[in-house]
Amino acid sequence: MTDRIVPMVIKRQVMELAESGKRTDGRSLTEARPLQIETGVIDKAEGSATVLLGNTRVTTGVKFEIGTPFPDTPNDGVMSVSAEFVPFASPEFETGPPDENSVELARVVDRGLRESKLLDTSKLCIIPGKKVWIAWVDIYILDHCGNLIDAAALSALCALLTSKMPEAVLDGENVTVKENKLPVPLRDVPVNVTLAKIGDKLFVDPSLEEEEVMDCRLSITFTQEKTEEDGTVVPGKVCATQKGFSGILTPEEVKRAFEIAKVKSQEWRKIVNSVVKTNG
């Protein structure tokens, strides 16, 4: 029971502060921590990015490799997202195979990227049914100070957006790889925003302290507004959602979270786009 007393005290403090719209680290409820993004941090990867969201630090590396397609999609390349919770990132992390938290995080990030149709896998086919490009997206959690999902999603996104891929040259059935740096076929800028629910309040970009006392969290991924060739503007859409932890939300709270996340996703997308523009 003692292990729950400190969180109970913290939870009361967090909830009391939230009544006047404040948080323990001085932010407002809808304010995210400072977001810093550095791309091209790993020379040997085809794309990479380190994201600092407050003190949460995540590095993602993207590697392109030739492999075989899935039997049901012989003409499509493959994207594979994994997450490694490095043991020094938190006293709670242990060595060993991925646990349910790391599997969930990788799958939530994967869903946001995949469902936005960010990577055009139809352009990653080399020999139909035999050889395609596989984009390995490996997320490294280096310092866990809260909201791993958003930091991981942003770092995977920026790593992909700044990737350059090698060229596969076909000679009959033989494939040789040239180290040319070709652009990767990309089509979107999906941004995920996570809110924590504590009491009846919603907290954007929860800190570790808030996560330890939260009832549950809700993550929503938004795609980018697009302008078609004929000039028509297609508004951004929603492409993924995940509720995590065993607390509850009312449908009205989900709608409120949706509106807050929508605004925040646009703010973060601006930062992502400016970083990618200068470094991509």
Place this chain on the structure above:
Amino acid sequence: MNTKLISDDGIRYDGRKIDELRPIKFQLGLLKNADGSAYVEWGRNKILVGVMGPRESHPKHLALADRCLIRARYHMAPFSVEERKSPAPSRREIELSKVVREALEPAIFSEFFPRTTIDIFIEILQADGSTRCAAISTAALALTDAGIPMRDLVSAIAVGKVEGKIVMDVADKEDKEGDSDMPMAYMPSKNAVTLLQMDGQVTHEEYLQCLDMLKGGCLEVYKKQKEALEEHFKKSISSNGEEA
């Protein structure tokens, strides 16, 4: 796409209307060894849930001092899908086990059973889309059958976007070929969402529309769950009466 999933007069490939659920039949208490059990035939889904506990925690260090530990395993039988599935847990099953557990936990008065464990074992015998929703709804009945005190049942359903229309209770083909899938679990008497996921693309307006439809769908499942409970307890009362 070769086949149309929704006909011009709004009938889906399996004969349902846009907002119609598949036939759902719950059955309770069919297993001898489990402390509680329930089975569902939900369209072509066939799912069996067994609950063990509250029982002593193994290993002991997992035990919680102020409430019971709740564990859930979502598992697909190798023969449940077209191509044989390896019985080893996939990443998908690991994630689903987590979200299913989190969907059921808020309904259980876990503080009544400190230091014990409740295990919820879900076996998907045949999968036909929205298995997590069917599994959660069935597990809620199995927990009730085990006599575990609950705040409410948990009812779940998925809506999806198929050929531009929002449809209720997504079937396998609609999930695979459709544009989006959005499952939700809900405790009606608490107005509480306990699971919410979504993949695929919908507009902001459709997202809010989906949320409203989900609530309505969960209420229909809730009704069927209560009917199954009533039938089960009527039967057990009358058979007890005969013994006495």
